[in-house]
Amino acid sequence: MIDWLDGVLRGFINPYYYGILVTIGINIILALSLNLVTGFTGQLHLGHAAFMAIGAYTAGLLSTKAGFGFAGAVIVAGLVAAVAGVIVGLPTLRLRGDYLAIATLGFGEIVRITLLNLDITGGPFGLRGIPRQTNLPIVILAVLFSFLVLRSLVNSRMGRALIAIREDEVAAQTMGIDTTRLKVTSFTVAAFFAGIAGALFAYWFRYLNPSSFGFMVSIELLAMVVFGGLGNLLGSVLGAGVMTYLPEFLRTVAPAIAERRLVFYGALLVIVMILRPNGLLGTSSEQGWLEIWLARRRSQGAAGRVGSGPGAGSEAPPATGGAGHGPA
């Protein structure tokens, strides 16, 4: 069934775009899972690439050294990453804010350096010879699975509790929420999906190298989540899609600026953060320039209708922030 679907898809998608879609799918799973920890639970996590690495190397080793099949290796990879999530989460999630960020960053580096020094992972030479078994239908299924599971999770009682932790941890604790247990659970679920994504990565790229799971990858994933909107799952889908496709878009559409595309990447983020600091589909109430400007236009329009002429309305000092459009 999946092979048949894959044949159909390959029939009308150019292999170049097919490859980009697979990469986008893998990044969507990673961004969704990171959003659970950072967007919904409010814990700044700078080591998500490490869970991806654990999943990728687990799948790679199981497939090349232990003769595992694709499905088995992917599931075990998710489970191993989840176990790593518990082990790392228990001590670090007692930390808050900057301290948690530094601890997770350190965890990411520990995993990378460990992979660099182990013999079984090929050390700096990397792990070769993984068969190419990831394909687009499988990735789409995995994306749907992660999205549905995470959506029902954040809409459940537990999801509300996670959001309560994000908004005010002390208040949540006062309400009887076991914050540490819930934080570790959210971390573990995120690690599981990151492990799955890592395994799909391994079976797609066929070669693993510790440098593919460095600090910058974690930062890029965080950028996808922030760009799309913290605390919004569709936002992560959008963020991962845009941020993964943008470099390729510039490569094909504007090759002249492609070599400077990192500038555009950065500029896009800066613009979004100025216009909408909570990301494209974010849910927090913070106002950016876009909202302030729109609110101003709205209150000006109202003033123009009420005032005697169009000139009087446009010269009137604009009302500030949200105060103007309340009564209108």
Add this chain to the structure above:
Amino acid sequence: MSSSRVGRLLFGSCRLFGAGLLAVLAAVLVLGGGLALAQQTVVIGMLGPLSGDYATYGTSVANGVELAINEANASGNYSYRFVLQKEDTRGDQVQALNAMNKLIELDRVTAIVGAVLSGETLTAGPIAQDAGVPMITPSATAPAVSEIGDYEFRNVITDDVQAAQMAEYAINSLGLRRFAILHANNDYGVALRRAFEAGVQANGGQVVAVESYLDGDSNFSAQLTNIARQNPEALYIGGYYTEAAKIAQQAALQGLNVRLMGADGFDSPELISLGGAAVEGALFTSGFYNATEDPLAAEFVRKYEAAYGMKPDMFAANAYDSARIILEAIQAVGPNRAAVRDWIANVQDFPGVTGVTTFADNGDAVKPLYILRVENGQFTQER
């Protein structure tokens, strides 16, 4: 009201932009069509880091390929017009895979020079292998590269060969016996360490200390103290020039009096400007020497300097040779990927600027290796 005005404005400018784009596209099509009528166009791909931490390597390779293609197009000796399509990998695995797919599926390249780094070559190489696109890497030295398949060639001397020849030279020509190794803990450093250790033992020398460091380290005093305790005659540094220069200076500060040795990671003017007097007398292996008296290479250095305002390094020279081999192949057998592969595999004694080149059965180039020495702030040829 206001939002619809904004909408009109946005759509209006989009339409303008679209019209401009169409005009440009039409112009490109007309121009491209005109040229294609005169001569069949063949696209040559180049894959490597043109931005990011490793951009200097990628840029050198791109320049080398571009110079070869421009020369070929200007010479009038070829029945095809060659077009270069460069793709940036940022030195990143994901980008390398996408860039390789684009070169093969959208640009329809006949052959590729690249990739530049070992990691990206191991990711992108199998794609070219599966699609049957011949590929010559001018710089990926990891041992596993030759296992990718029969469409992958390597026009650079591997780490193994470099370290083995340095060990042989140090023992048999310089009479050194006791060696210490300090290497970067990456694929390059580890491959050099293994091969140098084996080379020293094979020639009857002795490795008395092996220490390692991580990329980006700047303090090597702990490793150097351990090395000094073993009293070696020579220190083999398996790493790049930035660290090598610092190691040389810190070794001098510790009073460690050893002969410094390394591989092509030393091959940058930066070694001398960073290391100063501390790197005087250092020996290293390299596939190219840009002050050589060999007429073919000297001519290349002159042309490269005229085009890009700097002397070519080993990356540029290997890329130039790789591109010329591909162009010769296309001229000989036409722009057919399989036929080009077969021609490259059977190259015998190709006169390259990096020396006479032949590809072995595993796709690795067999060509001469220079041993260079730092003398009075200049690289000179030791062998």
